[in-house]
């Protein structure tokens with residue numbers, strides 16, 4: 001039986017199937033009420049883990065979530081990320097892990113999310129120009145961060161980071177057909193670290209793949225639900241954060257938690273992308 005809950009950092013309990021807010025439109029106008037409705041529906045559906053980042057709209061995504069959901073339900077974890085900057089809104093984002101930048105983005109996140117503490121703060125990327133221990137030490141010493149996570153790291157970087165601070169989560173690109181980061185997932189599993197795969201939906205591929213379609217037909221599920229159910233079954237530390245701006249897709253994704261793959265289905269799906 002696949003566990004439906006996970007304790008991040010050993011104590012912060014969330015439902016494993018989360019929601020990625022990155023694709024919610026944040027501009028004023030017709031799309032905004034729909035975006036607010038998607039965030040609210042996520043919580044109604046029992047989702048207790050929502051992922052955002054300073055980079056998503058330069059804080060606009062954090063603001064949207066606060067507008068939709070504040071005051072927050074007790075069991076809701078909104079996790080955000082810091083570590084990318086742009087000199088002005090028309091410029092490209094670039095890595096920036098200088099302590100003053102990280103502290104400023106954390107402060108902005110606290111303000112925009114309207115919280116006094118960020119229970120899980122992820123370093124969006126490691127900045128190679130700043131010593132990793134300084135980036136993580138800054139977050140550890142900030143005083144308003146409950147737990148620290150990483151994003152897009154190798155197993156070696158994860159090990160190095162763990163020499164400085166306790167790492168509660170890792171967010172890497174990973175899905176049924178893209179298992180480049182299997183060694184990182186294995187390291188997370190061994191250490192009980194939450195692994196939040198981004199791009200979990202596999203986009204068009206899951207809907208075009210004959211094996212996934214066949215499993216989906218047998219289970220009366222959709223290919224996207226099969227891809228998400230496979231992630232949940234693949235490792236107990238996996239917490240997928242599928243993103244959508246559509247309520248029907250959100251409901252479909254949330255229902256993936258009740259899709260039960262048989263051992264035979266898992267064998268078929270496991271073979272689809274051998275670990276690299």
Ligand SMILES: NC(=O)c1ccc[n+]([C@@H]2O[C@H](COP(=O)([O-])OP(=O)(O)OC[C@H]3O[C@@H](n4cnc5c(N)ncnc54)[C@H](OP(=O)(O)O)[C@@H]3O)[C@@H](O)[C@H]2O)c1
Pocket residue numbers: 019020021022023051052124151152171172197198199200201202203224241242243244245246248249250252253
């Ligand atoms: N750490 C990082 O570097 C990083 C990078 C990228 C993303 N992320 C995080 O990970 C989350 C998910 O990543 P992602 O958005 O790249 O990938 P994703 O969740 O795998 O895919 C999202 C795309 O799939 C579509 N989709 C979602 N559910 C669907 C369904 N049931 N049927 C058909 N299409 C569906 C969405 O379109 P519709 O809106 O039309 O449904 C959207 O285009 C993001 O929201 C963000 O929080 C993190």
